[in-house]
Amino acid sequence: MPALPRRVLLGAVPSLLAARPALAQGEPGRPIRMVVPFAPGGSADVVARITAQGLQEALGQTVVVDNRGGSGGVIGSEAVLAAPPDGATIAFHTLSSAVLNAGLYRTLSFDVRRAFAPVALVGTLPNVVMVNPRVPAQTLPELLALMRQRPGRITYASSGTGTITHLSAHLLASMAGAEATHVPYRGSGPAFADLLAGTVDMMVDTMASVIPAIRGGQVRALAVTTASRSAALPEIPTAAEAGLPGYETYNWHGVFAHAATPAPVLARLEAATIAAVKAQAARLEAAGVEPRPDGSAALGGFWDQQLALWIPIIRASGASVD
Numbered sequence: 556m557p558a559l560p561r562r563v564l565l566g567a568v569p570s571l572l573a574a575r576p577a578l579a580q581g582e583p584g585r586p587i588r589m590v591v592p593f594a595p596g597g598s599a600d601v602v603a604r605i606t607a608q609g610l611q612e613a614l615g616q617t618v619v620v621d622n623r624g625g626s627g628g629v630i631g632s633e634a635v636l637a638a639p640p641d642g643a644t645i646a647f648h649t650l651s652s653a654v655l656n657a658g659l660y661r662t663l664s665f666d667v668r669r670a671f672a673p674v675a676l677v678g679t680l681p682n683v684v685m686v687n688p689r690v691p692a693q694t695l696p697e698l699l700a701l702m703r704q705r706p707g708r709i710t711y712a713s714s715g716t717g718t719i720t721h722l723s724a725h726l727l728a729s730m731a732g733a734e735a736t737h738v739p740y741r742g743s744g745p746a747f748a749d750l751l752a753g754t755v756d757m758m759v760d761t762m763a764s765v766i767p768a769i770r771g772g773q774v775r776a777l778a779v780t781t782a783s784r785s786a787a788l789p790e791i792p793t794a795a796e797a798g799l800p801g802y803e804t805y806n807w808h809g810v811f812a813h814a815a816t817p818a819p820v821l822a823r824l825e826a827a828t829i830a831a832v833k834a835q836a837a838r839l840e841a842a843g844v845e846p847r848p849d850g851s852a853a854l855g856g857f858w859d860q861q862l863a864l865w866i867p868i869i870r871a872s873g874a875s876v877d
Contacts, residue, residue: 586617588644589810592631592652594624594742597714598680598763602808603647605838606677609831610810614823620647624742627715627876628652629660636670640813642820646671650806651718654861658869659717659876668862672821673854674810675828678844680761681805682723682780683791687753688772695777695797698757702733709735712746712755716876717869720746723759723780723804727794730802750774761806762787762843780804787843807861808844809854825851 587610591603600622607618623631628651638644646652648671657667684695690709692698702709711728713721716739728735738755740746747765750758751773759780766787769776778797779785794802810828812821832839832848839846849857 585643586619587614587642588619588621588638589647590621590623590631590635590644591647592623592625592628592634593649593714594740594744595622596744596764597742597747598761598765598806599647599649599808600742600744601763601842602677602680602839602844605835605842606647606808606810606828606831609835610827612834613827613830622742627656627659627717629656629663632656632667632670633664635811636665636813638813640815640817642812642816642824644813645674645824646811647808648811649719649808650861650865651714653809653811653858654865655717655719655722655869657862658866659874661875662877668858670814671811672814672816673851673858674812674821674824675832675851676847676849676854676857677808677810677828677832678839678846679805679807680763680844681785682719682759683762683765683769683785683788684727684757684759684777684780684794685750685765685769685774686757686777687750687755688775689753690756690775692777693775695792695794695799698777699727699731699733699799702728702731702735706734707736709757710738710755711735712738712740712750712758714743714746714760715739715741717874719804719806720758720760722869722874724757726804727759727799727802730799759804764842766841766843785843786840807847807857809858821851 589607591599593599607620611618623634635646692701711724749755768774776791778794779791829848832846836846
């Protein structure tokens with residue numbers, strides 16, 4: 556067989572190097588790392604693991620969930636951006652990490668909208684207002700009355716300062732003309748553990764990780780924070796039904812990648828994520844998630860809408876974490 560000219564071989568090198576990112580994500584046997592920017596045990600972790608199972612089946616590759624909690628999702632976000640933009644490391648973002656941080660941090664090392672590429676939306680999650688059973692409140696009006704009677708003495712846990720769990724509880728107290736004390740944690744998992752233990756009195760969190768505890772009587776659910784009742788907990792009234800009209804907050808989860816990830820890799824991840832959400836719809840619904848298998852274009856538009864909604868609210872409130 557005749558040898559190829561040296562300049563032909565050299566000329567092929569740039570194209571081979573350019574192809575490496577696209578090959579990396581599709582390389583058989585190479586695991587994909589899904590970074591969840593919150594601690595294990597929280598709602599983001601629960602939904603991410605369901606999604607990862609579906610992604611693994613759709614892609615035929617191992618998908619490993621990597622929890623990188625801290626700073627309301629900033630640490631995990633930075634971990635994804637520090638990895639090669641080849642699709643082998645992806646982000647499982649929430650409202651907090653994809654939207655709220657942009658308004659809460661003045662010194663972020665990245666512009667979230669420019670740094671990440673939307674891949675696909677997974678679903679939306681109603682929040683639920685919960686108390687430890689020792690708290691003498693059987694209904695939302697009773698809790699709000701208790702907060703007014705004991706200004707600052709009722710404590711509420713959150714997954715971190717500025718997260719949706721924090722802002723939802725703060726908004727609840729504010730709308731009710733009451734005052735409560737915020738106790739931030741590094742993720743919903745440890746926050747909810749202290750709610751169970753009675754270290755804190757109440758919490759507003761997404762349903763994904765708390766339904767078993769609600770059904771088991773370990774915590775008392777007083778209201779869901781969406782306009783309509785949740786199919787996962789149909790017996791729990793909405794906040795409006797319970798006497799606080801206009802109070803509505805919800806979380807959402809989606810898959811994102813480094814903005815420099817090649818388009819073919821993003822397209823493959825998008826198709827696989829949509830397939831994963833559809834395949835895992837029953838499990839997601841059982842966890843309190845309303846599945847929304849929307850692609851990158853729809854997620855991008857939704858993301859812009861959420862940024863436009865929340866950033867002015869955060870700035871007007873003066874909330875900041877740095």
